[in-house]
Amino acid sequence: MFFGISSAFLRESLDETVRRPRDLQKIAGLRMLGYVPRMQTKSLLTVAGGDSKLIDAPKAPFSEAFRVIRTSILRALPSIGSRTLLVTSAAGRDGKTTAVYNLGVAFAQQGARVLLIDCDLRNPDLHRLFGCAISPGVSDLQDPVTRAEILGVVRHTALPNLFMLPAGRPPEFPAEFFESQTFDALLRVCAADYDYVLIDSPPILSVTDTSIIASKVGGTIAVVRSRNTTQSVLSNLIDSLHHANTPVLGVLLNDVRNPTADGFHGYSYSRQEEGQVHATI
Numbered sequence: 001m002f003f004g005i006s007s008a009f010l011r012e013s014l015d016e017t018v019r020r021p022r023d024l025q026k027i028a029g030l031r032m033l034g035y036v037p038r039m040q041t042k043s044l045l046t047v048a049g050g051d052s053k054l055i056d057a058p059k060a061p062f063s064e065a066f067r068v069i070r071t072s073i074l075r076a077l078p079s080i081g082s083r084t085l086l087v088t089s090a091a092g093r094d095g096k097t098t099a100v101y102n103l104g105v106a107f108a109q110q111g112a113r114v115l116l117i118d119c120d121l122r123n124p125d126l127h128r129l130f131g132c133a134i135s136p137g138v139s140d141l142q143d144p145v146t147r148a149e150i151l152g153v154v155r156h157t158a159l160p161n162l163f164m165l166p167a168g169r170p171p172e173f174p175a176e177f178f179e180s181q182t183f184d185a186l187l188r189v190c191a192a193d194y195d196y197v198l199i200d201s202p203p204i205l206s207v208t209d210t211s212i213i214a215s216k217v218g219g220t221i222a223v224v225r226s227r228n229t230t231q232s233v234l235s236n237l238i239d240s241l242h243h244a245n246t247p248v249l250g251v252l253l254n255d256v257r258n259p260t261a262d263g264f265h266g267y268s269y270s271r272q273e274e275g276q277v278h279a280t281i
Contacts, residue, residue: 016230021264023231024224024251027238031076031250033221034069035264036095037061038257051129054105055158061267068267069252070106073221076249082218084187084197086246088204090237094225095254097125100200108162112195115153116164117186119201119213121174124167126200130154137168138186139177145185147193163194178212187216204240205233214244221249226256 018024024032039053039062054063077083087103089096097120104116118126119138127134136152156162171177190197199217204210214220220241224234234251241248256264 033072033250035253064267066106086220089223096223108159115194118167127166137166139168139171211244214246219247
């Protein structure tokens with residue numbers, strides 16, 4: 001028993017992954033927007049177009065989590081003005097594409113006109129969630145970019161005010177495209193036509209594309225995977241965003257396995273029987 005307890009304490013002390021609120025507080029000025037509980041679900045590649053817990057199970061903890069994060073973002077927006085936001089992560093499979101999609105649904109459910117843009121030109125996935133073709137899309141645009149020239153915008157099947165612009169055909173040099181006036185014009189046109197523009201991008205520590213995009217948006221949200229992203233990787237992620245001169249709205253902690261054990265509150269509260277209130281995680 002002694003060795004078992006000692007082993008558990010040793011593993012805990014050597015664990016450098018991000019999993020608790022205090023792990024995020026070690027970076028000065030970093031705000032936590034909220035956490036998303038782990039959900040046993042289908043792979044992103046097999047999700048049917050239009051699927052979202054916020055639509056199919058609006059009272060589920062997963063759905064409430066994104067409403068909490070939406071509220072946190074709204075509180076941060078007045079300080080930055082622009083509502084063109086980038087969502088990125090340090091590495092692949094941290095959940096940034098799922099976060100972009102569900103945040104888009106959450107904002108659209110408030111009545112806002114929302115556009116999701118897939119700027120992960122190297123490994124695009126948003127078109128799968130909308131059940132549409134990858135092209136025409138972002139990389140197919142040419143000057144001059146006007147509202148009429150933006151082809152490929154898809155409307156969500158269940159939310160008429162939620163739209164998505166696919167990535168388009170893979171370009172030979174994605175970074176050069178994001179540096180171009182064509183991409184600048186796309187952002188200007190979309191910002192004028194939608195209440196919120198949410199951009200999915202590659203992991204910022206993997207390629208330079210994301211740093212370029214980050215320098216052109218109103219703010220950035222970092223997605224961190226619980227018990228997977230280390231504190232040093234998170235620090236490098238935030239440093240990269242600061243070097244891109246983009247306001248960092250905060251961190252979305254994804255895939256939290258046991259919220260109560262990691263120091264989080266629950267996301268469910270309901271009265272199920274007369275005289276009894278039930279709160280669940």
